[in-house]
Amino acid sequence: MSETIPEENILRVSAGSNPQAVASAIAHSIYETRGCKIRAVGAGAVNQAVKAIAIARGYCAPRGLDLSCIPGFSTIESHDGQISAIVFVVNAVG
Numbered sequence: 001m002s003e004t005i006p007e008e009n010i011l012r013v014s015a016g017s018n019p020q021a022v023a024s025a026i027a028h029s030i031y032e033t034r035g036c037k038i039r040a041v042g043a044g045a046v047n048q049a050v051k052a053i054a055i056a057r058g059y060c061a062p063r064g065l066d067l068s069c070i071p072g073f074s075t076i077e078s079h080d081g082q083i084s085a086i087v088f089v090v091n092a093v094g
Contacts, residue, residue: 010037013052015044022048023055026090030060030067035091039074046086053090066093 011025022038029036040049057067070089075082 010039013038013040013045013049015042015048017045017048017052019048019051019055022052023059026052026056027059030056030065030090030092031063035089038088038090039076039085040088041076041083041085049086049088053088056090060092064094067091068093 011022011029013022026036026038038049038053040046053067053069060067068091070091072087072089074085074087076085
């Protein structure tokens with residue numbers, strides 16, 4: 001049961017991202033497409049992404065939706081070479 005997430009639904013999170021704002025973006029993506037991808041580079045960004053996923057779960061609960069999260073790795077091309085990123089695939093359950 002793997003669904004392809006459209007490229008425009010990749011949310012990039014940084015260490016300075018507001019978790020509530022990212023959670024709102026996740027929830028809206030879940031309502032519209034039932035899934036999204038979140039990409040984070042660095043420990044601070046991963047921390048903010050995980051907080052946002054937990055908050056988004058609370059936003060989706062009143063609509064009868066729960067979230068599943070599958071973490072993975074990705075490589076990003078940069079002007080400095082390749083950078084490893086953590087990618088979270090978030091899908092609606094229910």
